[in-house]
Each structure stands twice: as structure tokens, then as C-alpha cells.
Amino acid sequence: MIRIGIYGYGNLGRGVEHAVRRSQDCELKAVFTRRDPASVKIATQGVPVYKADEAAAHKDEIDVLILCGGSANDLPVQTPEMAKYFNVIDSFDTHAKIPEHFANVDAAAKAAGKVGIISVGWDPGLFSLLRLYTNAVLPDGSDYTFWGKGVSQGHSDAVRRVEGVKDARQYTIPVESALERVRSGENPVLTTREKHTREVFVVAEEGADKAVIEEKIKTMPNYFSDYDTTVHFISEEEMKRDHAGIPHGGFVIRSGEVGDGTNKAVIEFSLKLDSNPEFTSSVLLAFARAAYKLNAEGVTGCKTIFDIAPAYLIDRTGEDTRAHLL
Amino acid sequence: MIRIGIYGYGNLGRGVEHAVRRSQDCELKAVFTRRDPASVKIATQGVPVYKADEAAAHKDEIDVLILCGGSANDLPVQTPEMAKYFNVIDSFDTHAKIPEHFANVDAAAKAAGKVGIISVGWDPGLFSLLRLYTNAVLPDGSDYTFWGKGVSQGHSDAVRRVEGVKDARQYTIPVESALERVRSGENPVLTTREKHTREVFVVAEEGADKAVIEEKIKTMPNYFSDYDTTVHFISEEEMKRDHAGIPHGGFVIRSGEVGDGTNKAVIEFSLKLDSNPEFTSSVLLAFARAAYKLNAEGVTGCKTIFDIAPAYLIDRTGEDTRAHLL
Numbered sequence: 001m002i003r004i005g006i007y008g009y010g011n012l013g014r015g016v017e018h019a020v021r022r023s024q025d026c027e028l029k030a031v032f033t034r035r036d037p038a039s040v041k042i043a044t045q046g047v048p049v050y051k052a053d054e055a056a057a058h059k060d061e062i063d064v065l066i067l068c069g070g071s072a073n074d075l076p077v078q079t080p081e082m083a084k085y086f087n088v089i090d091s092f093d094t095h096a097k098i099p100e101h102f103a104n105v106d107a108a109a110k111a112a113g114k115v116g117i118i119s120v121g122w123d124p125g126l127f128s129l130l131r132l133y134t135n136a137v138l139p140d141g142s143d144y145t146f147w148g149k150g151v152s153q154g155h156s157d158a159v160r161r162v163e164g165v166k167d168a169r170q171y172t173i174p175v176e177s178a179l180e181r182v183r184s185g186e187n188p189v190l191t192t193r194e195k196h197t198r199e200v201f202v203v204a205e206e207g208a209d210k211a212v213i214e215e216k217i218k219t220m221p222n223y224f225s226d227y228d229t230t231v232h233f234i235s236e237e238e239m240k241r242d243h244a245g246i247p248h249g250g251f252v253i254r255s256g257e258v259g260d261g262t263n264k265a266v267i268e269f270s271l272k273l274d275s276n277p278e279f280t281s282s283v284l285l286a287f288a289r290a291a292y293k294l295n296a297e298g299v300t301g302c303k304t305i306f307d308i309a310p311a312y313l314i315d316r317t318g319e320d321t322r323a324h325l326l
Numbered sequence: 327m328i329r330i331g332i333y334g335y336g337n338l339g340r341g342v343e344h345a346v347r348r349s350q351d352c353e354l355k356a357v358f359t360r361r362d363p364a365s366v367k368i369a370t371q372g373v374p375v376y377k378a379d380e381a382a383a384h385k386d387e388i389d390v391l392i393l394c395g396g397s398a399n400d401l402p403v404q405t406p407e408m409a410k411y412f413n414v415i416d417s418f419d420t421h422a423k424i425p426e427h428f429a430n431v432d433a434a435a436k437a438a439g440k441v442g443i444i445s446v447g448w449d450p451g452l453f454s455l456l457r458l459y460t461n462a463v464l465p466d467g468s469d470y471t472f473w474g475k476g477v478s479q480g481h482s483d484a485v486r487r488v489e490g491v492k493d494a495r496q497y498t499i500p501v502e503s504a505l506e507r508v509r510s511g512e513n514p515v516l517t518t519r520e521k522h523t524r525e526v527f528v529v530a531e532e533g534a535d536k537a538v539i540e541e542k543i544k545t546m547p548n549y550f551s552d553y554d555t556t557v558h559f560i561s562e563e564e565m566k567r568d569h570a571g572i573p574h575g576g577f578v579i580r581s582g583e584v585g586d587g588t589n590k591a592v593i594e595f596s597l598k599l600d601s602n603p604e605f606t607s608s609v610l611l612a613f614a615r616a617a618y619k620l621n622a623e624g625v626t627g628c629k630t631i632f633d634i635a636p637a638y639l640i641d642r643t644g645e646d647t648r649a650h651l652l
Contacts, residue, residue, distance in 0.1 A: 014585075015584070015585060018584070018585045018586055019584075022465050022466055022583075023465060043586075095652070098648055098649070098652055099645065099648060099649055102648060119652055124652045126459065126463070126593075128651055128652045129459070129636060130595075131651045132636045132637070132639070132640060132647060132651050133452065133455070133636060133639065135640060135651065136612040136615075136636070136639035136640040137452070137605075137608045137609045137612050137639075138608060139348050139349060139641075140348055183598070185598075245589075257348075258341070258344070258345075258599075258600070258601060258604035258605050258607070258608050259340075259341060259344045259601055259604035259607075260344055260369075262600075263571075263599075263600035263601040263604050264600050265597065265598070265599045265600065265601075265604075265605045265608075266597070266598040266599075267452075267595075267596075267597055268594075268595070268596045268597075268598075269456075269593075269594070269595050269596075270593075270594045270595075271591065271592070271593055271594075272509070272511075272591070272592040272594075273584075273589075273591045273592075274584070274588075274589035274590050274591065275584060275585055275589035275591075278584035278585035278589050278591075279463075279584050279591045281584070281585075282463045282464060282584050282591075283463045286462040286463050289462075304648055304652055305636070305652075306635065306636050306637040306644070306647055306648070306651075306652070307635050307636075307637055307644075308635055308636075309632065309633050309634055309635045310455060310458045310459060310462070310631070310632050310633075310634075311458070311632040311633055313458070313459065313462035313463075314458060314461060314462040315465075318632070318633075319425065321458060321632055322424055322425060322428060322630055322632070323424070323425055325454055325457045325458050325461065325632075326421070326424055326445055326450045326454045326630055326631075326632065
């Protein structure tokens with residue numbers, strides 16, 4: 001059994017806990033939290049909850065530690081620090097800072113003889129994998145990534161900071177006609193506005209000026225000004241009833257030429273997820289399995305999904321996968 | 327430059343030749359044919375065409391030999407034989423015989439210190455990869471593979487053997503309503519008839535009884551009797567004008583549970599190919615690159631796409647792919 005630790009017990013940590021329960025070859029050994037452990041009730045009976053700053057003391061009890069914190073402040077510090085003691089997995093998703101994060105985790109993991117796999121999830125993650133595979137097989141072509149329909153936490157938070165807004169939920173929606181143009185093999189050049197629309201559901205404070213709120217949202221730079229945005233005002237009850245989930249998904253499409261250029265190929269990958277964090281957690285656990293196997297073979301240092309042969313991700317033998325999945 | 331040899335110069339071999347021309351890091355060194363080399367005109371100037379049985383003499387001029395023969399009779403013999411002299415790639419697609427073929431290529435390649443990657447293409451190939459990745463991240467779910475719309479060579483050949491048939495082309499077509507049920511997350515159990523329909527275009531011999539031909543096709547065991555089949559009689563001119571291409575494609579979908587089972591995830595991968603052999607060739611070349619890199623690292627023996635880390639497939643550095651594709 002691969003002994004798994006969870007570091008950070010929010011939506012992602014709870015998702016990893018469920019993913020472990022769905023596996024045959026992994027067991028949950030401990031949860032680490034920055035909150036008071038006594039206040040954290042987990043779903044798995046008999047598994048201890050420890051304070052995060054005591055994690056190092058448990059290094060011999062855990063094969064892979066899955067880091068479930070945020071990319072902005074948690075992971076840049078936590079992943080390299082924990083790589084001193086554990087094989088680690090994270091879902092670091094600040095694309096621009098991946099090279100720096102990679103270097104930090106690589107140095108720590110190599111020094112400790114551990115494996116760290118960073119930026120695991122679906123984007124970065126499965127979407128990145130598809131971008132690499134499709135670029136490798138279609139070198140002459142164009143890449144397209146569409147996100148949604150799904151909840152953007154960052155955009156929802158930005159709306160919540162608008163004066164007079166009590167609660168908000170923002171959905172990113174791919175434009176169907178743009179998707180169809182890409183699927184046709186036309187290789188269009190698409191502007192930001194042409195690819196996605198944004199739909200916002202707002203619970204306004206009592207007496208707030210809704211017209212002003214709507215105007216502030218629609219003109220917000222970086223977040224909304226480059227998009228066609230629709231704003232709906234709803235009640236607190238409607239927000240709870242209709243917008244409690246965290247769905248997401250999206251599309252990676254590469255369209256290119258083959259042969260002498262007469263013929264085209266269009267490759268499309270898509271996800272439709274009822275729960276963004278629960279799916280991300282499932283991906284994290286598969287790569288935790290890979291980290292364990294790689295480290296057992298003597299591999300150390302930082303890796304990304306590009307470096308992991310698919311066979312390492314699954315709890316089945318080569319004979320079995322060749323006979324049944326190939 | 328990675329020195330590529332092509333063994334067998336039909337549709338697939340010509341496709342590999344074009345794929346090499348689209349790459350920056352590969353060059354075509356030789357084509358091997360069972361025909362008279364003087365009768366084979368290839369698209370690349372200055373590249374020699376040799377007799378297939380002289381291939382071994384050129385082992386030091388070629389880094390990877392791409393085998394472009396058929397799975398029924400050619401590859402079971404050719405791939406293990408050529409693995410004695412070259413790193414080899416093939417598109418062996420007889421699913422049931424993969425374990426045996428793997429063992430034969432593994433023994434030959436290990437003895438020679440070479441790498442052989444078998445069953446490369448899109449099914450087996452990219453579709454298999456997607457089955458593995460999606461099973462790894464969604465252990466509790468159902469797999470679906472749909473093929474088409476595309477030309478099935480085997481079914482076209484079967485129709486051509488019917489008395490009174492001069493020429494024929496068979497298209498396999500996925501049933502849209504079945505695809506929609508799968509995409510909805512319903513996880514339906516689908517019969518053969520519910521998943522695909524078959525459409526056949528026939529040029530009949532002069533004076534042949536079309537009703538008899540149609541009946542023979544529709545009731546042909548294994549090929550058509552389990553499907554709803556439509557038969558169209560067309561002229562030779564229409565066949566040439568409208569059915570000269572070899573398009574294909576299909577869908578791999580896995581739909582499963584995450585978290586505590588309340589939430590679902592649906593993962594879909596699809597291909598839309600104007601030319602089945604030209605796309606397959608592009609995949610073969612990407613894995614030829616991987617075979618070369620792996621062998622340069624000292625790896626030997628038979629591998630499948632499950633054993634190859636994605637980074638090996640692309641002509642870009644780790645720094646570059648992490649910065650731009652991750």
C-alpha cells in the first residue's frame with residue numbers, strides 16, 4: 001500500500017481523501033492542517049489529524065505527501081519545504097511562475113533523494129498533456145484552449161470586492177460558434193472576446209444601486225472589460241439553491257495539416273466536471289502513485305506530467321494494460 | 327538529426343515521408359520496398375530506395391526504422407526481424423495478438439540492444455493513451471470508444487468479395503444519440519447496433535442483381551449482420567469523385583464518479599482525420615523520436631505508448647515545454 005498524507009484540508013484535501021478511498025493501492029495515513037487539529041473532522045475513521053508544522057516528524061510514516069494549498073501563497077513555500085522530507089505532489093497553477101517553482105522543488109527534492117511532481121491537475125495537467133501530445137503529432141497547426149462552462153473562483157472573488165455586492169458567482173462560458181470554427185479546421189485567429197463570455201450572478205446588499213454594480217463589474221480591467229459579460233441579480237436563497245456547486249471543464253483543440261498539406265486533422269479533448277476540486281484531486285492521486293513508483297526506482301528531483309510515462313499512473317501491470325487498454 | 331528509414335512504401339510509408347519533411351530534427355535516409363526499387367518513385371529527392379531484404383546491410387546508416395506494412399502478415403514477422411538491426415516502430419493493430427507480438431519484439435530488441443515501440447497510431451495509439459489516463463484518474467467509471475465517421479478498409483474489402491460487386495467503400499458511423507447519452511454521464515450499456523451504423527457505397531457489375539447484393543451485404547456475419555446498414559449503388563465515376571479519400575476518426579469517452587459519488591466527470595477525446603494513414607504516420611514519427619532518445623539513454627527492449635514519457639515525443643527542451651505548454 002502507498003501511504004498518502006494530505007497537507008491542507010480544504011476542498012482539494014477532501015477530494016484527495018475520497019480519491020484515496022476509491023483506490024486499491026493507496027491508504028490515507030495522516031492529514032496536516034494549519035487549523036487546530038481538534039477542530040478538523042475528516043471523513044476517514046482512525047486517521048490522525050496533525051498540525052501542519054509537525055509534518056516533518058512524520059516523514060517515515062508517509063510515502064507521498066499531497067499538497068492541497070493555494071498557488072498564490074502556500075505552494076511556492078510549502079512544496080520545496082516538504083520535498084525535504086517527502087515525495088510531494090502539488091497543483092501549482094500560476095503558469096508564469098512554473099520555471100521558478102520547478103527549480104526550487106528540484107533543488108530540495110534532489111538534495112533529499114525525493115521526487116516532486118508539480119502543476120498536476122487539469123490545467124496545468126491533463127490539458128497540458130494534450131497540448132504536448134498534439135503538438136508532437138501535428139507540428140504544423142494551431143492550439144486552442146477554451147475553459148468552461150465553469151465557476152472561476154478568481155473572478156467570483158473580484159466581483160465580491162465590488163461595493164454593494166454581498167455574494168457573487170462567475171461562470172466562464174466558451175462561445176459555441178468559436179468552438180465550431182475551430183472544429184471545422186479553419187484555424188481562426190480569435191480575440192479574447194470571441195472565445196469566452198462571462199456570466200455573473202450577484203446578491204446585492206440591501207439598498208445598493210444595481211446599475212452601478214453592473215457597470216463596475218462590466219468595466220473591471222483584466223477581469224471583465226475584454227469580455228461580453230451578463231450580470232444577473234438574484235436572491236441569497238437562489239444563490240444557495242442554484243449556485244452551490246463548483247463545476248468546470250473546457251476544451252483543448254489542435255488543428256493542423258498532415259501529408260502534403262491537402263489533408264487536415266483536428267484533435268479535441270474536453271472535460272465536463274461537476275466538481276473542479278474533486279476531479280483535480282483524482283488527478284493528484286494518480287500522480288502520487290507515479291511519484292512513489294519512480295522514487296522506488298531511484299529517481300529524484302522535480303518532474304512534471306511531461307516526464308511521467310503513463311504506465312506509472314495506474315494500479316495495473318504492463319501485461320494487463322497491454323491486453324485490455326492498448 | 328535523427329536518421330529515419332521507411333520499410334514499406336504504401337499509404338503509410340508515403341505519410342511517414344511527409345511527416346519527416348515537417349520535422350526539424352529528422353531526416354529520411356532510405357526507403358525499403360519489396361517491389362523493384364527502380365519502379366518506386368518517392369517524393370524526397372536524393373534518398374535511395376533499396377530492396378527490403380537488403381535492409382540489414384544499412385543498419386549503421388539509420389537510427390530508427392519505421393515499419394509500414396500490414397498487421398495481418400507483415401509486421402508479426404518484420405518487426406522482430408528488423409529489431410535485430412534497428413530501433414523500430416510499428417502500427418501493429420491486431421489487439422488480441424499484441425501480447426505475443428510484444429514478447430517477440432522484446433526478445434529481439436533486447437538481444438540487439440535496440441528499442442522497439444509497437445502498436446503506435448491512433449487505435450491502438452492515442453486512443454489507448456486516453457483510455458489509460460482516464461482510467462487512472464477516474465477509477466470508478468465506464469469506457470466508451472466510438473469510431474468514425476470513416477472508411478473501414480476491412481469492411482470495404484469484405485463487400486468487394488460479394489459476387490457482382492465491382493468496387494465498394496464502407497463508412498463506419500457513430501450513432502449521435504448514443505454519443506449524447508454517454509456524454510450526459512448516464513453510463514448506458516450499449517449494444518453493437520446502438521453504437522454504430524454502417525453505410526456502404528457499391529459499384530455493381532453490369533447486369534448484377536442489386537437486391538441480391540444488398541441482401542448479401544446486410545446479412546454478412548461479423549461484418550454487417552449486427553449493424554443497421556445502408557447500401558447505396560453508385561457509378562464508377564461517383565466512386566472516384568466522392569469516395570477517393572481515406573477519412574477516419576472517432577471518440578474515446580470515460581465517464582465516472584468523483585468525491586463521494588455525488589459528482590461526475592466526463593472526459594472526451596476525439597479525432598477528425600481527413601486521412602487516416604497520413605495522421606497515423608505523423609504519430610509514428612513522434613514515437614520514432616522517442617525511440618531514438620530512449621535508446622541513446624541506454625534503454626532496450628519492446629515498449630508501448632504506455633511506457634513513453636510524453637516529453638520524449640517532442641523536439642523541444644524541458645524548459646521550453648514547461649514554459650509554453652504546461
